[in-house]
Amino acid sequence: MHQDNPQPRRRRRRLTKGAATISLAALMMAAVAGCSTDSDQVTLNFFQFKPEAVADFDRLIAGFEAENPGITVVQNHQPEADTALRTLLVKDKVPDVMTLNANGTFGELTEAGIFADMSANPALATVADASIKIVTDLGQFGDEISGVPFALAASSIIYNKTIFAEHDVEVPQTWDELIAAADTFQAAGITAFYGTLKEQWPVMPAFNNLGAALLPENFFDDLRAEGTDVDADSAVSFSADYREAAEKITKLFSYNQKGAASRDYNAGNKAFADGEAAMYLQGTFAIAPILANNPDLDLGTFPYPASNDPAENVLVTGVDVVLAAGRDTPHRAEVDKFIAYLMRPEHVAAYGEAQSTFSPLVDAEPSTNPYLAGLNDFVAQGRITGYIDHQIPASIPLQPLAQQLVLDGDTDAFLTDLDNEWRKVAARSTKR
Amino acid sequence: MATTSATRAPLVPPDARTRLTRRRRTGAGRISPTFYWMVIPAVVLFFVLHTVPVLTGMFFSMTNYAGYGSWDFTWFDNYVNLFKDDQVIKAYLFTFGFALVATVAVNVISLAVALGLNAKIKFQTGMRGIFFIPNILSILIVGYVFNYLFSNSLPEIAERLGITALSSSILANPDLAWVGIVILAVWQAAAFNIIIYLAGLQTIPGEVYEAASLDGAGPVRKFSSITFPLIAAFFTINMVLSLKNFLQVFDHIVALTDGGPGTSTQSVSLLIYRGGFQGGEYAYQTANAVIFLLVIVAISLFQLRVLQRRESSPS
Numbered sequence: 001m002h003q004d005n006p007q008p009r010r011r012r013r014r015l016t017k018g019a020a021t022i023s024l025a026a027l028m029m030a031a032v033a034g035c036s037t038d039s040d041q042v043t044l045n046f047f048q049f050k051p052e053a054v055a056d057f058d059r060l061i062a063g064f065e066a067e068n069p070g071i072t073v074v075q076n077h078q079p080e081a082d083t084a085l086r087t088l089l090v091k092d093k094v095p096d097v098m099t100l101n102a103n104g105t106f107g108e109l110t111e112a113g114i115f116a117d118m119s120a121n122p123a124l125a126t127v128a129d130a131s132i133k134i135v136t137d138l139g140q141f142g143d144e145i146s147g148v149p150f151a152l153a154a155s156s157i158i159y160n161k162t163i164f165a166e167h168d169v170e171v172p173q174t175w176d177e178l179i180a181a182a183d184t185f186q187a188a189g190i191t192a193f194y195g196t197l198k199e200q201w202p203v204m205p206a207f208n209n210l211g212a213a214l215l216p217e218n219f220f221d222d223l224r225a226e227g228t229d230v231d232a233d234s235a236v237s238f239s240a241d242y243r244e245a246a247e248k249i250t251k252l253f254s255y256n257q258k259g260a261a262s263r264d265y266n267a268g269n270k271a272f273a274d275g276e277a278a279m280y281l282q283g284t285f286a287i288a289p290i291l292a293n294n295p296d297l298d299l300g301t302f303p304y305p306a307s308n309d310p311a312e313n314v315l316v317t318g319v320d321v322v323l324a325a326g327r328d329t330p331h332r333a334e335v336d337k338f339i340a341y342l343m344r345p346e347h348v349a350a351y352g353e354a355q356s357t358f359s360p361l362v363d364a365e366p367s368t369n370p371y372l373a374g375l376n377d378f379v380a381q382g383r384i385t386g387y388i389d390h391q392i393p394a395s396i397p398l399q400p401l402a403q404q405l406v407l408d409g410d411t412d413a414f415l416t417d418l419d420n421e422w423r424k425v426a427a428r429s430t431k432r
Numbered sequence: 433m434a435t436t437s438a439t440r441a442p443l444v445p446p447d448a449r450t451r452l453t454r455r456r457r458t459g460a461g462r463i464s465p466t467f468y469w470m471v472i473p474a475v476v477l478f479f480v481l482h483t484v485p486v487l488t489g490m491f492f493s494m495t496n497y498a499g500y501g502s503w504d505f506t507w508f509d510n511y512v513n514l515f516k517d518d519q520v521i522k523a524y525l526f527t528f529g530f531a532l533v534a535t536v537a538v539n540v541i542s543l544a545v546a547l548g549l550n551a552k553i554k555f556q557t558g559m560r561g562i563f564f565i566p567n568i569l570s571i572l573i574v575g576y577v578f579n580y581l582f583s584n585s586l587p588e589i590a591e592r593l594g595i596t597a598l599s600s601s602i603l604a605n606p607d608l609a610w611v612g613i614v615i616l617a618v619w620q621a622a623a624f625n626i627i628i629y630l631a632g633l634q635t636i637p638g639e640v641y642e643a644a645s646l647d648g649a650g651p652v653r654k655f656s657s658i659t660f661p662l663i664a665a666f667f668t669i670n671m672v673l674s675l676k677n678f679l680q681v682f683d684h685i686v687a688l689t690d691g692g693p694g695t696s697t698q699s700v701s702l703l704i705y706r707g708g709f710q711g712g713e714y715a716y717q718t719a720n721a722v723i724f725l726l727v728i729v730a731i732s733l734f735q736l737r738v739l740q741r742r743e744s745s746p747s
Contacts, residue, residue: 083709089500090714108712112501198583198604200692261604261693262583395711397519397695404694407606420518428513428716429496 042334043072047088047095049081050321052288056354057099064341071334073097082394089114094326097335102147102319104390107138115146116325121336123148123343131360134319134386146324148339150348151357153320154301154375155205155387158272158280158287161298163190169278171302171374173310175248182255185278194277195256196268197406200399204389206252206281206304207402210245211388212316213306220391227426230419238418246411248306252281253406261407273297285320287356287371302374315378318387320357393429396421486725489718499714510719520720522695523703530610530699531678534617538674539667542622546629547659560630567623571616575687578616579603582688606696609689613697617684621677625670632666633659668739672732679728700724 048057054077061073076095078084082105088094094114100106109115118124124132124145131149140146159171164181167188172178182192196202222236232239253260257277266289272280273293280286284301291297303315323342325335341347345361352359358367358379366376378384392398396418405414493510497503514520549560566574583601590598602608636659644654660667682701685691691698691706698706700720708717 080710086499086709086712092500105712108498109500112498114500197693198601200690259587259600259604262587262601393711395707395713395716397706397711400692400695400698403692404606404696407604407693424513424517427516428510428713 040070041072042070042331043074044096044331044334044338046073046075046338047081047085047098047100048075048077049085049098049100050355051077051079052285053099053321053351053355056351060342060347060351064338067341068334068337071337073338085109094328096326096329096331097338098324098326099150099321100147100324102135102138102149102322102390103387104138104392104394106135106147106322106324107390108394110141110146111139113141114327115141116327116329116332116335117141117144117146118148118325118339119145121148121339123340126343126345126362127360128362128364130382130384131319134317135322137386138390147319147322148324148343149319149360150321150323150342151319151351151355152317152360152379153284153357154303154372154379154384155209155283155316155318156301156303156375158282158284158290158299158301160272160275160278161300163275163278167278171300172305173313174305174308176308178305179251182252182279186255191257191277192255193252193279193281194263194268194272195253195260195281195406196263196265197253197256197261197403198264198267200403202265202268202282203249203253203402203406204399205283206249207245207398208387208389209304209316210248210306211242212385213304213312213314214245214248215241215388220388223422224426228423230423230426232416232419237415238422239412239415242415242418243411245306246405246414249402250406250409250411254409269293284356284372284375288354291371299371300374301371303378313378313383315375315384316387317358317379317384318390319360320355321351392422393425395425395428490722492715493719493722495715497715498712499709503715506715510716511723513716514720514723519695519698520700520703523698523700526610526697527679527681527699527701530614530617530681531675534614534621534678534681535671535675537614538618538621538625538678539670541618542625542670543629543667545622546626546633547655549626550630550633563626564623566620567627569620571620571683572687574620575616575684578612578619579688582612603689604693606693609693609697613681613684613688616688617678617681620684621674625674628666628670629663632663636662664739664743668736668743671739672735675735676728676732679731 046057046061048054054075057075061075064073065071081100082103085095085098085100086105089109127149131152132145135147135149136145163185164171167184167190169181169184170177172181185192216236219236219241223230226234226236230237257263263271265286268280268282269286269289270293271277273290275294275297280290287299287301290299303313305313307313323339325332325339329335343361345359345364348359348361349364351357352367353369356369356371358364358372366380367373389398398418401414401417401421405411492503494505494507495503496506496510545563549556549563553559582603587599587601590596603612640658640662641654644658649657680701681699682705685697685699685702689697691702701724704717704721704724707713707720711717
């Protein structure tokens with residue numbers, strides 16, 4: 001056949017040209033997708049972490065868009081928001097504006113300089129200092145303030161007032177009273193605490209509340225100082241200082257209904273709404289879904305009586321929703337406008353009413369929400385403290401370990417594991 | 433122009449054809465560009481979408497990168513720390529145990545089912561279709577259905593029958609949760625393995641069985657001396673593929689136990705995902721992923737070598 005030599009080479013060149021064209025086309029497509037902004041319409045990418053609040057934010061967005069015809073806000077929400085956000089960060093796609101839970105991850109991302117500085121945002125001036133401090137305590141980038149607190153949640157015991165009245169049980173003020181109440185219900189054949197142990201996180205409210213009340217002051221600062229030396233014999237450790245709390249957690253969960261290990265959070269909300277248990281170890285965020293199942297349920301809340309001295313009881317609170325913006329958002333002015341709109345007192349109050357949260361605003365009225373009545377005093381007196389699991393690095397498998405603790409009741413293994421994990425993570429992160 | 437070589441080849445005189453083969457063997461021959469066009473786009477896509485990310489990951493496994501922000505080189509610290517981490521070791525032990533049990537179970541069951549489906553039974557085609565269905569269903573969706581069965585239906589039935597051992601969900605029992613995962617994994621994976629075995633069984637000509645019958649071989653002897661040796665290649669494929677797939681188990685666990693109760697069913701893939709994305713130790717878990725890649729490659733090569741040697745040697 002053809003014996004001419006140059007042809008193969010020409011073919012090869014054509015091949016490489018083809019490949020180049022393909023990759024060029026891919027690049028151009030990526031570029032077009034990247035800057036799809038229309039001439040005057042600004043679209044804000046709004047990352048919203050709370051699935052139960054999607055409808056509330058849809059309403060707020062509709063109001064905002066009506067006031068600002070040039071701006072469209074697209075609400076994106078997905079399960080496992082922390083993971084989803086990290087994935088977006090890996091791809092360098094920080095959303096324009098976000099609602100996030102002010103937790104350990106938020107602090108970590110703040111320190112990495114992901115979020116825009118909010119110190120100059122006028123909305124921040126209306127927020128109480130205590131709430132801002134909860135956010136900045138998690139971590140700061142320089143002396144910036146990276147988020148505007150929007151809603152506060154508290155962690156407490158939720159109880160069924162009807163069942164309490166039927167059995168003449170008063171709201172417990174001390175640990176002994178709490179156990180006595182649980183025994184009363186158990187003797188009467190009523191589940192004292194409804195357990196939802198199919199998932200791992202529902203142990204966390206009890207872990208946080210008992211720990212916050214029973215751990216020594218500055219425990220986590222001391223633990224961080226101890227670093228790679230943490231073990232059962234070090235000056236501070238979970239083994240030494242968390243033991244009482246761990247034993248009390250196992251005690252509380254021993255009152256769970258039969259088969260608690262195969263019930264999840266949604267099933268628990270439904271069962272508690274149906275009056276299947278006297279108490280429920282969940283945060284105030286569970287109130288809205290419980291009432292969705294049964295709006296007539298007469299429920300109340302009281303702070304964990306962690307010890308036998310009522311004066312020592314504290315209310316664990318956190319910034320449930322914090323508003324933040326991406327540092328490099330091209331629409332900073334529009335984002336500020338949107339945050340200012342969300343932070344108007346009437347909007348914060350309406351959201352608090354709908355989701356049973358407290359307002360972080362400085363001149364907020366005490367919550368009129370009847371379900372939070374048992375907690376108002378603590379908020380007013382400032383007897384509040386943060387969530388302790390926000391102080392524990394996310395790379396420690398805290399939730400699985402806590403689930404294991406309440407399933408097998410092995411306090412020693414739990415505490416040793418926590419110390420071990422702390423030490424290992426400290427060893428891995430000191431090199432940073 | 434594109435189809436020339438295929439159509440023209442037979443017209444080439446015999447001597448030219450030998451020249452062609454010789455030249456092709458030395459690599460200097462003219463090969464239709466069609467073949468390159470068939471291969472190169474796939475290679476480019478594979479390289480850009482797969483190999484480049486793998487190499488990037490390997491690069492970052494030697495840093496302390498958290499997935500965002502600044503980073504420094506830590507060289508092999510991540511790898512050293514991996515071997516000191518009992519969580520990682522526990523995850524490897526669980527994954528290997530699970531993969532071994534599931535691989536054996538799935539191959540035994542699918543070979544048995546395939547033998548049945550290959551026999552002249554009634555509704556043969558319909559049955560083959562039914563047995564293939566699990567393969568086209570999403571593992572996550574099937575997983576949530578199984579989750580419901582294990583958590584609600586099975587305990588209910590066991591309670592009615594008075595079997596106390598099963599009256600609470602097996603997924604909630606740290607010692608038994610893995611059984612639930614094996615059941616789901618085997619149920620789902622058997623479909624594909626059955627198809628491969630069926631394909632293998634159909635390559636065996638009927639005459640060899642006739643000859644064996646004349647020699648007086650019973651069903652067991654026929655299986656061990658004819659059927660199994662003749663489908664040995666398919667057995668190898670199934671063993672290697674299923675072990676590899678089961679080592680990477682992830683969806684099953686997410687749908688059934690999410691690694692629980694406690695950390696009792698945490699597989700390596702789940703640990704990588706959790707520690708890397710949820711725990712923020714992106715670089716550290718990338719190092720884990722690199723090790724896991726090497727382990728899987730090594731095991732697959734070893735398995736292939738052993739099984740292929742067995743295949744070629746008369747049994």
